[in-house]
Amino acid sequence: MTLRPIPVERLDLSSKKLAVIGGTNGLGRAIAQQALARGAAVTVVGRTFRDAPAAGLTFVPSDLSSMSEATRLGLELPVESFDVVLFTTGIIAAKTREETPEHVERDLAISYLSRLAVLQGLSPRLGSAREDGAPRPRVFVMGSPGAGSIGDADDLNSEKTYKSLVAHANTVAGNEVLVLGAKDRFPDPAFFGLGPYLIKTGIRSNFLGEGSLTHRLAETVIGLFMQSPETYAKRMVPLLFAPELEGRSGLMFGHRAQPILPTPGLDGAYVDRYLSASEALLRRALG
DSSP states (O other), rough: OOOOOOOOGOOOOOOOOOEEEEEESSSHHHHHHEEEEHHHHEEEESSSSSSOOOEEEEEEEEEEEEHHHHHHHHHHSOTTOOOOEEOOOOOOOSSOOOOOSSOHHHHHIIIIIIIHHHHHTTTTTTTTTTOOTTTOOOEEEEETTTSOOOOOOSSSSSOSSSOOHHHHHHHHHHHHHHHHHHOOOOOOSSSEOOOSSSSSSSHHHHOOTTHHHHHHHHHHHHHHOOOHHHHHHHHHHHHHHHHGGTTTTTTOOTTSSSOOOOOTTOOOOHHHHHHHHHHHHHHHOOO
């Protein structure tokens, strides 16, 4: 496909509504600020609000390490008039296994399973109260699509064996699976995947150790050679509302908003098996 998004400086989003789930820090915060500056009404979901109050900006507190909280958010977030929902919440699994009170591996809970929980209640309502003829509502799922990770549907919760990057691969695969399997589980909105690649954010702190020398050095190097969160946001906000996406779903986009190919091996049968395992784990956590 050919994309010709309007440059962010000329973008008028005064009639648009965007929800950023995980928008209080890092990439989500940068995207929320860019959309707000272009006139969009923006709802930010997260644990700690870091911005000054502003017209058009709404904060909804939520701890998305909790599946019960994510489920409640999906049922109660008022998205009927919204055009786009963006999921950015994420960490990288720690070097030793961490588990939430609901017995879900912590990275999986925050970075993937919470998104499934939210979508179960949110997707049937998204954009449903907008006027007739409005574009199909959109869901963007941030992760690492096309990176080659298919995860382990038989050990989704990393209970049999544990290695941090293997556990994180389950969240990477899960987020791509959400996009590829959405047509069967969540047929109302259009779904798209975003892969930001390396950007200086807090996502690696859980793996490298918050404030450790290794963590500081890694983020310094990434900050020197890779794009900033603000640059990424300027590229992504036009994509979120690009008219060329109308009538499409299941597409993936890289760190410069370019279309990328999905991961080989994520065929329909495996996607269904992965989502079925995810739904079973979610039910167990909520039970």
